[in-house]
Amino acid sequence: MFAFAASRISLTTLGILQYISPLLQFLVGLLLFGEQLPWQRWAGFSLVWVAVVMFSAEGVIRVVLRTR
Secondary structure (H helix, E strand, C coil): CHHHHHCCCCHHHHHHHCCHHHHHHHHHHHHHCCCCCCHHHHHHHHHHHHHHHHHHHHHHHHHHHHHC
16 A cells, blocks of 8 residues: 555655654654653754755745746
8 A cells, every 4th residue: 555655646755754653653752651852862853853844945945936
């Protein structure tokens, strides 16, 4: 089923969607189970999400400029 769905969307979209599962696992551990994270993990987590936001913003900007 994954291969069927993955073949019908762009690889960029698929790559962004791949971040949803780890994010949900992170939130469950943090919010539901009260897991403590050292600052090193917070720093790594922050760097990854800054990169994802930058990548997504660039894609949105590209689409907006293309439609003009």
